[in-house]
Amino acid sequence: MRLKLPANFRIVRVPCTGKVDIIHILRAFEKGVDGVYVVGCMEGDCHYNEGNFRARKRVEQAKVILDKVGVGGDRVKMFNLSSGEGPLFAQYSIEMDNKIKEMGPSPIRLAKQKKAKTAA
Amino acid sequence: MIIAKKKPIEEIISEVENFDRLLILGCNECVTVCEAGGKKEVEILASALRMNFMAKGKEKVIDEKTLERQCDHEYLEEIRANIDKYDAIVSLACGVGVQFAAEKYLTMPLIPGVNTVCLGANEARGLWTERCQACGSCILARTGGICPVSRCAKRVMNGPCGGSTKGKCEISKDVDCAWQLIVDRLKALNKMDDYEIVAPIKDWSTDRAGGPRTVTREDVNI
Numbered sequence: 001m002r003l004k005l006p007a008n009f010r011i012v013r014v015p016c017t018g019k020v021d022i023i024h025i026l027r028a029f030e031k032g033v034d035g036v037y038v039v040g041c042m043e044g045d046c047h048y049n050e051g052n053f054r055a056r057k058r059v060e061q062a063k064v065i066l067d068k069v070g071v072g073g074d075r076v077k078m079f080n081l082s083s084g085e086g087p088l089f090a091q092y093s094i095e096m097d098n099k100i101k102e103m104g105p106s107p108i109r110l111a112k113q114k115k116a117k118t119a120a
Numbered sequence: 121m122i123i124a125k126k127k128p129i130e131e132i133i134s135e136v137e138n139f140d141r142l143l144i145l146g147c148n149e150c151v152t153v154c155e156a157g158g159k160k161e162v163e164i165l166a167s168a169l170r171m172n173f174m175a176k177g178k179e180k181v182i183d184e185k186t187l188e189r190q191c192d193h194e195y196l197e198e199i200r201a202n203i204d205k206y207d208a209i210v211s212l213a214c215g216v217g218v219q220f221a222a223e224k225y226l227t228m229p230l231i232p233g234v235n236t237v238c239l240g241a242n243e244a245r246g247l248w249t250e251r252c253q254a255c256g257s258c259i260l261a262r263t264g265g266i267c268p269v270s271r272c273a274k275r276v277m278n279g280p281c282g283g284s285t286k287g288k289c290e291i292s293k294d295v296d297c298a299w300q301l302i303v304d305r306l307k308a309l310n311k312m313d314d315y316e317i318v319a320p321i322k323d324w325s326t327d328r329a330g331g332p333r334t335v336t337r338e339d340v341n342i
Contacts, residue, residue: 023160026167030174065164068129069172107175114177 003090006097017041017078018051025062025076032109035075035100036062039089042082052080071106074099121150121241122214123248124157124234129168132210135231136169139208140179144169144233145199145221146186147213154248156234157212159186165212165233181205190217196224203228239270256326256333262314264305269322271298277319 014020017040028036038059040052056078063073077099079092136142144166152158166184173180183206187195190213199209203225211218212233222230238250253270259277260267269275273291274283279299283290287300306312326333 021160023163023167026164026171030167030171065129065168066171069133069168070175071171108171111174111177 001086003086005090005093008097009093016046016048016051017055018046018048020055020058022058022062022065025059026065029066029071029075029106029108032106032112034103034106034109035077035096037076037092037096038078039092040078040080042080045082071108072103075103075106121153121239122216123154123237123240123250124151124214125237126156126161127233127235129165129172132165132231132233133169133172136208136210139229141181141205141207142169142183143199143202143206143209144182144184145190145209145211145213146184147190147211147217148186148188149191151212151214151217151234152186153242157214161212161233162186165210191220193224196221200225253327255322255324256330257323259319259322262317262319264302264309264311264314266298266301266305268298268302271296271301277322 012024017038020038025036025038038055040055041047043052046052059076059078062076065073066076067073077096079096081088081092144162146152146157146159146162148158151161155161162184166182170180170182173182185199187198189195190211206228208229208231209221209225210231210233211221213221214234215232215236218230218232222228237248239252239254240248240250243249250270252267255269259269268277268279272279273289273295274281276299279302280297281299284297284300287297289295289297303312303315306315324330
């Protein structure tokens with residue numbers, strides 16, 4: 001399809017979004033990422049029936065925690081699409097990229113950078 | 121099992137703010153089953169605390185460990201060798217575990233990470249309900265296996281009271297009347313004759329009213 005995608009994100013493949021746990025999202029932020037988005041199948045179309053609903057709940061829970069610890073819950077979002085919707089995947093990626101750029105770097109990343117600078 | 125509920129993260133953050141080296145200590149028993157203080161919850165809390173302090177520009181050591189139980193000497197001993205590495209412990213065990221750890225490590229501040237709620241059952245996914253108040257003298261044989269001490273708001277021994285309407289308690293339409301449940305069960309067991317027996321005055325000295333309780337068993341002390 002040769003779709004244009006932002007070059008600044010990494011795809012972590014999971015067998016089903018039901019595999020994604022809160023800790024996976026939190027660890028990504030702890031390592032310094034600026035945003036995380038979880039892309040699941042269409043609701044009602046999960047091969048494992050409820051994997052994507054579980055993922056959505058966990059994303060919501062991660063949001064609450066990120067808000068409370070001062071990282072920002074808006075940095076994590078769940079999207080749904082079917083495997084045939086490449087252009088929509090590209091659109092969601094651009095949407096998320098724009099949103100994160102608007103929000104700026106995560107405070108964790110800034111703290112890590114500052115620490116690295118003072119150490120150097 | 122013992123049912124506990126996670127404390128709000130902001131409450132834990134405010135409690136640990138002044139400590140630089142923390143151990144988040146989980147328990148593999150009841151609090152794991154009720155998803156409040158097991159290994160998974162330890163990981164999430166530790167990660168959240170690390171991020172919170174990082175974002176504030178504070179350098180803190182936050183380590184994780186989950187013991188088999190925190191209400192037994194042998195498991196609590198597992199952390200003795202490393203205890204000096206920390207300024208405080210956040211224990212995600214029930215109140216029993218927190219206190220037992222506090223007794224064992226006299227100079228170590230212990231911060232509870234959960235609120236211990238009750239003795240209950242996992243009624244449905246995400247729903248835990250009280251079943252026992254550990255009154256110390258079980259009467260379930262007479263009440264069709266349903267406990268009026270823990271499930272009747274008034275702890276009525278010969279119920280129901282006048283507040284029972286359509287099987288619900290007067291304190292809330294969401295609370296079943298324990299005595300309605302007892303009658304239903306006795307009917308199902310064909311033991312309604314038992315319902316006619318007036319229960320004697322209950323001896324509450326075995327309950328908390330008699331002070332902290334102990335069980336001493338010479339037979340297992342070998």
